[in-house]
Every structure is written in C-alpha cells, then in structure tokens.
Amino acid sequence: MTHGDGMLPDALCFQSPEPLIDIGANLAHESFQKDLDAVLERAARANLTAMVLTGTDRASIEASVELTQRENPVALYATAGLHPHHAGDFDSSLKRFIEDFLDHPRVLAVGECGLDYHRDFSTPADQRRAFEAHLEMAARTQKPLFLHERDAGSDMLDMLRQWRDEIGPAVLHCFTGDRDTLYGYLDLDLYIGQTGWLCDERRGEHLRELVVDIPGNRLMIETDCPYLLPRNLPAKLKGRRHEPALLPWIAREIALCRGVSEAVIARDTTANARRFFNIPDPA
C-alpha cells in the first residue's frame, strides 16, 4: 500500500523500529470522522500496535468505546472519565454513566480526570469535587488512573497523597509542569506521559531537560491528537491535525533528549503501557 491517502506527505510517513503504543488519542474527535480508517492504517504502518482512546465526556466515552469494538488494524482500548474542563457537569447520573463503562472489557482506565486551573471552564471547587469522585471510583475498581493537570500541581499532589494507598497505578498524561512537580509525582510512583509538547523549541524547552529525569520504567508516550501537533515536523501538514502515525517522531525526539536509540524508547514505553493498562501481548 502506498501513502497516497492524501493526508500525510512522504516526509511525515515515519516508521518506528519497534512497536509503539499511543496512550492518549482523541479519535472520537470530529476531525477524524471523515477518514478514520485511513488514520488507523497509517498508524499501523508507523508500527503502532495499540492505542488508548481518551474518554473525556459522555459523547467521547460512548464514541471511543464503540470504536474499540470494530475490526481495527491497531488494537483499540478506551478510558472513561470527565475532563476537568467539564467538571461543572459532574453529578450522580454522570458518575453512574462512567461506572457502567468502567465494567466494559475494553475500558482500561478511569479518566481523563484531574485539575486544570489554566483555563477556568469549571471552578476549582467543582474540579476538586469531580476529581475526588474519580479517585474514589479508581480505588473501588482498582483500575489505573489517567490524569490531567495544568497549573494545579500543588492541589493535585495534595489529593493524590491523600488517596495514594487506596488507588492503583496512575499516569500523569501530557506532563508539562516544573521539576518540583515532576519529582512530586515520581515520589508517588506515578507514570509520566509525554506528548509532542517537548518538540516545541520555545514552550517545550524545559521539558527537553526534564524528560531525562523520568525513569525508563515510568515513561509513556502519546500524541493527544488531534491536539498538540509537534512544532518541529520536517514537513508542513495541511489542516494541522495531529494523528497517531506521527508518534514515532515524538519517540525520536525523546530519544534524542535522553541520548538513547528510538528502539530503546519504543521498547520501554510499550512495555510500560502494556503493564500499566494490562494490554495483552500481541499473539
């Protein structure tokens, strides 16, 4: 098969030397509706073997879980939770809705959930209340947690410390914070997700140093597509939509920062994702 789907220029048709897992892809996003099959084919060619689709509200949870049940060239799984932006919508009916999905065999984690004080789409009080409920669900089900935090590291650390003994494994997805916050998370034995944010020569500069400090057995990678298109791609992309097939570029950047090979990053992050989410090994 050629790369003639019309979306990715040849310079952006990467292939990882070892299998990769994208732990955060928003494939239920409307921008993927038209050409999802081509997106998944490209991801398979790039050597992605599994993806975890992020459920952030009722609609995206439902749509993501539906996608996991199709015949796909890449194994698809999902998470179920409420993004802190929508925390004002959290109530007992939404909690039951999430709990029902947590029983689904393709739903591997509680989240996306957490705290985001960068944008005030929901009040901090509403965010803490919704997040507390997600911590409680994670403790009860012992499913791993998929966490989001921006400009709220101190409150996030406080709440995680209170729940640390009750909850199981947790990943801070798309970590972009400072060194103290990173070490706080690592002290709580969290996994750390890295996106193409560190490909940004301006706002990602501090992360290029910090990514070296994440232990190899705690690092995972994700596109967070369609958001966070890497800024240093070797070719322009029409529409500027990020997609899973570009994950090898992020792995390569992380490898450069850490002074190891792409294969090492792929092997470590894939092993971590399989262990963390309990994703079965391919036959």
Ligand SMILES: [Zn+2]
């Ligand atoms: Zn997020």
